[in-house]
Amino acid sequence: MAKSYKDLLADKEKLEAQLEEARLAELGAAIQQIRDLMAQYDISIEEIGGRRKRGKTGPVAPKYRDPKTGATWSGRGRAPLWIGKNRDRFLIAE
Known part of the structure; x- marks a missing residue:
């Protein structure tokens, strides 16, 4: 059983x-x-292959700027709505 x-x-x-x-x-x-x-x-x-200590990096310099509002974006993370598909228009010339 x-x-x-x-x-x-x-x-x-x-x-x-x-x-x-x-x-x-x-x-x-x-x-x-x-x-x-x-x-x-x-x-x-x-x-x-143990854990490696990573040094924290500082803030990233902005790479794109919205000429209308002055808002900036570093190119990392989610893209803001104002940038659209053609990012070349918003590149910051340095």
């Missing part, structure tokens, strides 16, 4: 607990192995 839905859910919860327990048990060994290899080969986190 097939197990009931509640019995299957209980089995699922037990299996998930066993899975997490096994993962945590192996995780420590895996991390230690990675640390040992990094020390052996003198590898830094940056060399293996």
Whole structure:
């Protein structure tokens, strides 16, 4: 006879607990192995693709200007409605 839905859910919860327990048990060994290899080969986190600190850049200079209103746009992000399809007309000459 097939197990009931509640019995299957209980089995699922037990299996998930066993899975997490096994993962945590192996995780420590895996991390230690990675640390040992990094020390052996003198590898830094940056060399293996760790997070890189990005410097914040300042505001971008405007690239386009609406001659009627004086509104500007840097060319980044969503285009303003006043720019239309021909952007060359609004380029700021520097």
